[in-house]
Amino acid sequence: MTSTSHAPHFKELLVIGDILDPRSGQRYEAMLVRSSKIVDVGSRAKFDFAGMERADLTGQGTIVPGFVDAHSHLQTGSRVLGLNISVHTPPADCIDDIVAILQQAAASEAGSQRWIEAQGNLGQNYRLTDKRYPNRHDLDRVSTDRPIIVRFGAHVWAFNSVALNELGIDRNVVLPNPAHVEVDEAGEPTGIVNDLVMVESQMPSMAIPGPAEGSFGAALVKTATDYFTARGVTTIGEMTDGIDSLSSLREAILSDDVVLRVKLYALDSVVRELVSAGTAPSVLGLDDSRLEHRLMLGGYKLAADGGISAREAAVWEPYADRAGYIGQLGLSPGEVERLVEKAEKQGLQVLVHAAGDRAMDFALDEFERAAGKLESRDGRPSWNSTHRIEHLGNVFATDERLKRSRELDVLPVVNIGFLFGIGDSMAGVLGEDFATKPLYRLRTLLDLGFPAVGSSDFAGGLPEVSNPLLLMRVAQDRTTFGGVVLGEDQALSPIEALRSVTVDAAAALDMEGLIGEFSPGALADFVLLSSDPLAAQPDELGDGTVRVLETWLGGKRVWWADS
Template sequence: MATVYVNGTVYTMRHEGDKCTAFVVDDGKFMYCGTDEGARAFGEGCQVVDLKGKTVIPGMIDTHQHLFAYARDLQKLNLKRAGSKKELLEMIRERASHTPAGEWILGTGFDHEKFTDQKELPTREELDLVCPDHPLIITRYCLHVNVANSLALKAGGIGRGFQAKVEGTVEFDENGEPTGTLRDQAAADIIAAIPDPLASLEQKKDAVEKACHELNSHGLTGVHAIQGIHCNLPEYTDVYQSLADDERLTVRVYLGYDELPGCHIRTGLGDEMVKYGFYKLYVDGNMGGRTALLFSPYSDDIDSMGIPNYTQEELDQKVKDAYERNIQVGAHVIGDRAADMLTTAIERAYRENPKPDPRFRMIHMSLLNEDIISRIADLPVVLDIQPMFVSTNVHWSESRVGHDRSRYHYCWRKLLDNNMILTAGSDSPCESYDPMDGIYAITTRCGMDGYPEGGWFPEEKVTVYEALEMYTKNAAYVSFEEDLKGTIEAGKLADFVILNKDLFHTEPEKIKDIQVEKTYLGGRMVYERGNSLR
């Protein structure tokens, strides 16, 4: 039986300003979008829901998330609230006091750049003092920087003279001893030795189901779940498929893997709930850990220009290999030199063999320059950006690259003005996955604390419509699903969200306070504020 929704403020997102008051849902899809009278005309016997003027938007899609890692991290020691090194160490000491000796302790989410005492990573020795009887590894919120104590280093075989697979990923002191700081692959090797609390399929499913319900509570009905093995960020297709089979999956999943499939499949294999998406490459590291690859040295470390994960030739070949197999290519790039390398690889693959609509994904694209911007404007690319990066990094970004280069740090207005398509992701668990936080960040260019007044390089702000477009219509486009979802119109999947306020009539500074009242997936309510649907 169809359900008729009337008396709403429904933003269809087909184009800016497009609204209706009513819609009809039947068999998981929108059958009609228009006036109250038109909706009621679908006949007697239909269930009628009075929206009472509430704001309705399409279900939102996070185009960059490490969903299984987020699910896994729900069980770890959450260090996000550590405001100082002293507080972080005390939190670890407290967890250790209640953990049987010998058991691993894993912590996540801290940001030493926000510490009020010492803006420094803790050392192996400091961790040993508060946690001497447990192997311990803690992960910075960016997921690229980790610190381990002596027992964890020993478990990973890391000591004096250790040769890392990727040069520069293990830090040593002046005596040749590891400091405890590990980056990317080096940390993954240690973590591989840790007993897995989510070893079975059912354990994984339970954890992911819980995480998906958390996403629903923030209006998310879709997520691009991305694997990054070198950062210990696995994803499991069978987990999502099995949840879907059990009718327990409450978000639509588009998967990205940093391995090419061993069988001859291409982008799009799957169904409306779980679909194979793209090949994910990691060209460089991150800005917080100074592993992002730059053309010029870091302003606060003139001996470093970051760490490349590939040579240009290696990257060219990897992009070409996926492209020739009709597999969408997506690549993580943070620094301007990494962005240049990816642009070059795409240019070479595409111009050698032009295809109609490859939609290369350039992920993050944090620090750019005029040359890169002009070159990518001529390529069939979509930019997967992370709005929250500007909000969390605003306090220290200029210390890394200086004021002049910072004009091209998260320069999203420039990209939009060059007619590029942008989508929005969170990079969760690195950042908040609440789209309202992301829309706040990208429209104000301020930290969650409101700093700096007026916004950081305010000329790069985007409008509320442009921001929401990145989470809806554009997010559907990048996965080749623009005919399936992303807007509220007849024939599309009935994924929609009811908000407690109209975000188009809310000051950008207050958008982060908007709450989701209900979330629907295929016409089925999967979240209601104040009511557990699990």
């Protein structure tokens, strides 16, 4: 059993227990909270208890700062997890299992909507015994009169024949970069379409019908609670998914049904245009004083290429499992450079998705040109904001690229959960010797003076990766879903792993000193864990041995697990 609370918010509260600050590595016995912020920390003897409201958590576990996820897609994840049929592995072991689940759903009330929508795993072709995704013929076994879509993460979608026909996807269709239709030997679509999500706004006819009116709000609240708050996450960097879903998120935060701090990065074109015009705060209602430190504008998100799981990332050498193909760039020269110049004037960040090495080099070139127009400070660009390259450091993480990032002072953001979730599938990207290649290089980033940022890229395809305890485990044991150990020399220590999902992730959001640590002036967001995460074995961080007992936001308990 779990609970969420609209409990009273104490103006002044003394929190007592084993309080572990990841920034300093020090432990404290008490923490004074006033008006949602930390006033002081220290020993019990430091504070006068008389007449003070107290939260005595002594002996119940270890208190750490609220976890921070620097890159998430809560809105997208809410749709695909809250409103779609789950065909994840486990439990589905093969394509026949997926077909059976969909057949059962199609015959039930849950399948009464015309479109049958399902969600599987990112890289699920490497988890299924068939070692491939279901194609149109497999899905036609479910229905030949209702359209079907199965999303395998954000980048790989499978359709049946009815859906392909309704969307106008045939052998002659031409999609903008980086979208790609897979075809068979006869040139006919197989049903697999890559990175359609990247071009939906450019091709309205390709848009999948939205959820039934009123259904998204409930799914949003449940997903935020189950996949973030219950896992101890108190702040996320959220990639926008359109005005309608953003409006639902705003209302849910105002009503405290979603108890998160959310920093927004404009990914969809409509919100991006509002941010560029400077009208986003007023049009989106972000200027409401009730949303201070709850719903904030962070900046922009651009995609330089497609997803590596779809083999649409722009690479220099052809994919090992897709002969002759090197992906496609999704941006033109100058796009990032111009946006960075604008963002610098606005005090906003620019995040560039670059999953392939060709896209990474493109992004670095763009930042270098933008940096050339700035004054340097200690030999590095004097940026006003922390600009980031998402996924740089995952794959193709050469010393040269990471050192170049350091020289440009552009932050590489690694998704360490991908090592667990899709690490095995990197054989299809790099070849059978993939385990010997530089992958997910958190240790190297620390050595270069970067924070080792905790970032899930949660979008429903890997539901487990929004769990910061799992990310801490993988950062230490470096083990994939299939049991392969990748880059033991890149492993983090327990305290470094804790920093990655607290203070280091806060740095990626330009929120250092405000979240992710126990220092005077920081927001009083914290988590009560069942035991000390620094004393746990790595596998105990992901198997429920170490678990979240309570989540607090601004000095208020917002979630707890019943005994």
